[in-house]
Amino acid sequence: MAKSKISLIQELLSQTTASPFKNIISDNQEYVFTGSHKLLLEGTDFDLVYTPLNHLGYKAALSAFGPLYAKGFTPHSLSVRIGMSKKIGITQLEELWKGISAALKEHSAEYIELDLSSSLTGLTISLSSQGKQKRETFVQHNSCKSGDLLCLTGSLGAAYLGLQILEREKRLFEERGVQPQLEKYKPILRAFLNPELDKTLPDLMTSAGIFPSEGDFVINGLADSVKSICGRNNLGAKIFMNRIPVFSAAMEVAEELNIDPMTAAMNGGEDYRILFAIPQSQYEAVQKELPQLDIVGHLCDISAGTKFITPDGSELELKAQAWNETE
């Protein structure tokens, strides 16, 4: 590097709307705070062949904000540590930073911290975020119980299918030099490369008097989030197949790729949605005030297990990769 690390960091920080932080202390009695922590590794979590760096930066920041929203918090600060491989020069770093900055601005995060180191292997991005919530509206999560509704903030499966298209086109290019034809896949590629996270939801819910009893960021498929909520709270769940919102443009692509769209939704990942548990008593408020939420099932006693109910009423065991006994 021609510049010192410190001056490069200062330059990047000056490009954001968030203030740099070094000694951020949660001493504001008006708010309660929570944290979220994420590690993204090249080759495992992203592929630079088809992921533009500004999209990667944006998605990385969102993946640290998502778990905050899932707990009813809004982003307060973000700390980013980047291990830069040889492929990543200052220009590439600036692209990555553009995406991170866009997410900071869009989600009104107030403070940002950055540190850079060199990575002998792949690009590595570690993120630690803090979220805040007004103390007066704060409801302790983990208070959910059998009967609570499981509500989802958007459709599923498109991002996973987008990823499969990009993987296929990469293979075709590498093996046979075929130029990628991506025009017709735009909507599902957008779902993968440019996911959206609804920042208005915490306020909308508070105004509507809807207080989730639990929440999980849907990043590894819906099944994983259902299992996570059940695992944390010692509960079971029923998810109804005909209630799962599958992204409409995904159906055709799923057929082309010979992938079951329901599998993409349940186990695909990269959806950037939130699964909330909401007390049954708030059913009417959800229907009336938050029609954008899909009620996909409900929590049960642990003895009922975690089940996936098909339209004909059959109960299947809900499967999620990290939760299975053998992988």
Add this chain to the structure above:
Amino acid sequence: MAKSKISLIQELLSQTTASPFKNIISDNQEYVFTGSHKLLLEGTDFDLVYTPLNHLGYKAALSAFGPLYAKGFTPHSLSVRIGMSKKIGITQLEELWKGISAALKEHSAEYIELDLSSSLTGLTISLSSQGKQKRETFVQHNSCKSGDLLCLTGSLGAAYLGLQILEREKRLFEERGVQPQLEKYKPILRAFLNPELDKTLPDLMTSAGIFPSEGDFVINGLADSVKSICGRNNLGAKIFMNRIPVFSAAMEVAEELNIDPMTAAMNGGEDYRILFAIPQSQYEAVQKELPQLDIVGHLCDISAGTKFITPDGSELELKAQAWNETE
């Protein structure tokens, strides 16, 4: 893996004294909280050839706790994300975890979170920690000013020299098959592989009525910490060479390696010490109540720059790697 990721994580978590956390919220009005974030990359931050995994885990946790102590906080929670390379099987992971668990126990951290993913390249460890402090004794840092004393919690340089010995022995073994002879280097190897972080300091300081105005975890050499404190607060500093505590056993090794021990102290790194700024008015209290602190210099107006004063009174520019204009 024969076990699912979830059951492996649960098994590891059950081995610590800290409770697992999923939804940890800083809602305790008795305390204020702060965070620290660290990314450790194989090849850049550690070398598995000569770093036993339990030592690596212990050091990794301490490197996340150090910045908390530097701000006057004690560890509350730790979140660890590990990218496991192919070399790291369950046995190796358990060794790494032993070290992390030991640090958690020793530093009375109450909550722990763990996530595992696979790394196509090297072992990657990301840590995000939270520290707490009683609201009644909390003093906002960044209140330091010209004249404040710069006080150090222990000797410097040994860890860096220990690292150089290990690097040399690794080279000799790889190039000529020479078996490492490490017996005589024990004290300095211990400084590198098994650093100590004094957990009693925040309480000792509070009891003695000593309230630092700033603090920095000394992990990249003393010069870097001095520059960090000056940079954050728009101040200059003077550091006196004859006040720098160099680890006694290090002198001989420094000569053997042809390394200036003062360079090892100022720029070596891996010391796991803390540099506090303490108001001048507390000078006598420091001398009397905390003789383990070395007063190595003081803060100045920014116009004075950051200077290193030799015993004959010459003023040299303080140099720290990340802060120089060209590297």
